[in-house]
Amino acid sequence: MSLSVPIGIVMALAVNVLVCIYFAAIAKAQPTHRAYAWWAVSCGLFSAGLVATVTAASSGGLQFLNATGCLLLLLSTYGLFCGLYHFELTRTSARLYQKAQSLVYLALVAITAASLFGPVVNVVTSFAMASMLLITEGCFYHRKSPFQSAYAALRAVLVVHAFILFLQGTVLLVKMLAGNDIDIATLFDLTLLTHLLLTLVTALVLPILHMLRKQHQWQKLASRDDLTTVNTRGAFLQKAYASVADNNIAQHSLLMVDIDLFKNINDTYGHSCGDEVLRQVARTLKAGIRNTDIIGRMGGEEFAILMPGLPMDKAHIIADRLRGAVAEADIMFNGERVTTTVSIGIAESTDVLDSWDSLFEDADKALYSAKRRGRNLVFLFGDRFSSPPVSSL
Numbered sequence: 001m002s003l004s005v006p007i008g009i010v011m012a013l014a015v016n017v018l019v020c021i022y023f024a025a026i027a028k029a030q031p032t033h034r035a036y037a038w039w040a041v042s043c044g045l046f047s048a049g050l051v052a053t054v055t056a057a058s059s060g061g062l063q064f065l066n067a068t069g070c071l072l073l074l075l076s077t078y079g080l081f082c083g084l085y086h087f088e089l090t091r092t093s094a095r096l097y098q099k100a101q102s103l104v105y106l107a108l109v110a111i112t113a114a115s116l117f118g119p120v121v122n123v124v125t126s127f128a129m130a131s132m133l134l135i136t137e138g139c140f141y142h143r144k145s146p147f148q149s150a151y152a153a154l155r156a157v158l159v160v161h162a163f164i165l166f167l168q169g170t171v172l173l174v175k176m177l178a179g180n181d182i183d184i185a186t187l188f189d190l191t192l193l194t195h196l197l198l199t200l201v202t203a204l205v206l207p208i209l210h211m212l213r214k215q216h217q218w219q220k221l222a223s224r225d226d227l228t229t230v231n232t233r234g235a236f237l238q239k240a241y242a243s244v245a246d247n248n249i250a251q252h253s254l255l256m257v258d259i260d261l262f263k264n265i266n267d268t269y270g271h272s273c274g275d276e277v278l279r280q281v282a283r284t285l286k287a288g289i290r291n292t293d294i295i296g297r298m299g300g301e302e303f304a305i306l307m308p309g310l311p312m313d314k315a316h317i318i319a320d321r322l323r324g325a326v327a328e329a330d331i332m333f334n335g336e337r338v339t340t341t342v343s344i345g346i347a348e349s350t351d352v353l354d355s356w357d358s359l360f361e362d363a364d365k366a367l368y369s370a371k372r373r374g375r376n377l378v379f380l381f382g383d384r385f386s387s388p389p390v391s392s393l
């Protein structure tokens with residue numbers, strides 16, 4: 001079923017004016033976020049461009065008005081791009097910014113020149129708008145993002161609208177070259193409809209995406225220890241609880257890692273050196289474990305590492321490797337080489353019903369034994385003596 005052109009136009013105009021006001025209100029409330037101002041401008045330009053081109057067409061080809069409308073429509077897609085560029089601000093969008101700028105200059109010249117030759121201006125405008133939308137779509141290319149589906153929806157709408165615009169340009173070109181009387185009312189309806197969809201999706205999805213992204217960034221900041229960049233105690237416990245409660249993971253090993261005589265490092269070399277030692281030890285620990293292991297700074301100079309699916313004898317081998325790596329690491333501070341060691345206690349949980357507290361306490365007891373027996377040692381919970389790991393992985 002085809003919409004009649006006037007209804008489509010009235011709907012497109014009404015929606016764009018409303019969305020323009022909506023984005024302008026958000027832009028006023030969030031002046032630092034320039035994307036909303038650009039989108040408000042884009043909707044405003046589209047409305048003005050639509051009025052101009054439709055008025056020119058219905059009054060029998062006012063060329064100047066039609067060309068002005070075409071320029072406004074093109075600028076509205078550039079406004080959409082600029083908004084999304086400010087919204088994303090990635091390396092990819094920065095690269096695309098140059099392309100979008102070149103395209104807009106080129107298209108402005110081409111549309112102005114084409115306006116001297118009658119209907120060809122509409123062909124040039126359709127192609128230029130479609131190209132701008134395809135450049136815009138590139139801004140949303142993310143290989144890894146927690147909001148993958150929202151980005152995919154936006155990209156799909158942009159591509160569909162670009163495709164319809166290309167089709168419209170091609171049909172207009174054929175109509176012009178062949179000189180025949182193809183009825184493009186349905187295609188025009190389709191263009192308006194896909195633009196309407198784009199406007200609505202932009203208005204609905206982008207502010208929500210913006211809010212979710214902010215929330216995600218705050219959560220990330222709150223869950224990461226400033227100094228060492230590993231999980232904070234709270235984030236570690238949250239992830240560890242979830243892993244221990246997972247019925248699919250048969251066992252867990254928990255390593256409690258504590259830097260030996262750390263107070264001496266602070267006292268001898270100063271607090272900044274102590275901080276550097278903490279950073280370096282965290283880096284060494286992180287480098288020596290798998291991605292599926294969970295590491296956190298529990299406070300001061302103590303770290304915890306949860307190894308899902310790993311029995312204690314295997315965890316022992318890794319722990320001993322970590323201990324050796326820390327002891328051998330060169331930590332340079334103000335041109336001086338600082339050395340440090342860690343003591344490690346390990347406990348194992350094989351039953352989902354084992355309480356997390358007892359796993360934690362057991363690993364802590366093993367760590368205490370390692371400290372008491374001379375430091376730079378790995379102790380398993382339940383062992384009275386530290387022993388080297390028995391097998392290799």
Ligand SMILES: Nc1nc2c(ncn2[C@@H]2O[C@H](COP(=O)(O)OP(=O)(O)OP(=O)(O)O)[C@@H](O)[C@H]2O)c(=O)[nH]1
Nearest residue numbers: 258259260261262263264266271274275300301371
């Ligand atoms: N530089 C620095 N020092 C910290 C930080 N957090 C805690 N400390 C210091 O870490 C030291 C811990 O000292 P202790 O608890 O006595 O332990 P230790 O000297 O490592 O001795 P053992 O654990 O028995 O080997 C204290 O002096 C704290 O001030 C930090 O973020 N940066």
